[in-house]
Amino acid sequence: MAYVESRKNLAGSACGIAGLVLTFTGLAGAYWPVVVVGLYGAGALIAPPERPAAPDFSDPSSQLEALRADFQTLRAYLDEVELPPAASGRLTELTELLDGLLAPGWVSKALATDPEGIHALSRAVHQDIPESVDTFVRTRWWTRIAPGTEPPERHLERQLELLHREAEELAAGLREAEARRQQTHTRYLEDRGRNG
Structure with missing residues (x-):
């Protein structure tokens, strides 16, 4: 056929x-x-040869939907983990920032055009945050058996600080892209006014 x-x-x-x-x-x-x-x-x-159909990759917005669902799973896991107050505060700041970046709306639409940003968020949700928290929990257990070593809280706080800084840089990049877009539109309107 x-x-x-x-x-x-x-x-x-x-x-x-x-x-x-x-x-x-x-x-x-x-x-x-x-x-x-x-x-x-x-x-x-x-007759020209048949050309194969182009691959149908998933839409970036569908990637964000899947990432949102995974982030909710991560938050449920984090709610069950007992952390020291300082680390817990840093983790709350980080999860609030990620929640803002992943929230449906214009921010996620801007993020959908940034594959590197989606990759960074995906890496944070799927790998970096769970690894940091899980490693802390396991190391804390060993520290109780062999006291006198460096407290694992310091490493966890530093890791969460670095992840928060990375998320802030992503948010700043999105903000700058929107500012450039606004400036470009202003120049367009000014040029149109001069030529019109």
Whole structure:
């Protein structure tokens, strides 16, 4: 069935019909079957090849939807973990910032145009935050068995601080992109006013 709808068959059929027209006008003579088949074959040979369909990748907005759902799963996990007050405060600041970046609206629309930003958020939600918290929980247990080592709270606080800074840089980049967009629109309106 695919060949029936193919370009080669359609081009060959069009040329074959031209051969039938030549037959009915009397130009093909007694060799009309050879003319029709020959023209069909020529048309099938000169037709452009079929091109494969382009891959259909997921829309960035659907990636954000999946990331939002994963972020809610992460928050449920974080609510069950007992953290020291300083680390808990830093984690709250980080999750509030991520929640603002992932919230539906114009921010997520701007984020959808930034694949690097989506990747950074995805890495933070799927890998960095869970790894930091889980490593702290496991290390804290070992510290109770062997006291006198460096407290794992310091590492957790530093990791959360670095992740918060990374999220702030992402938010600043989105803000700058919107500011440039506004400036570009202003210049456009000014140019239009001068030329109009």
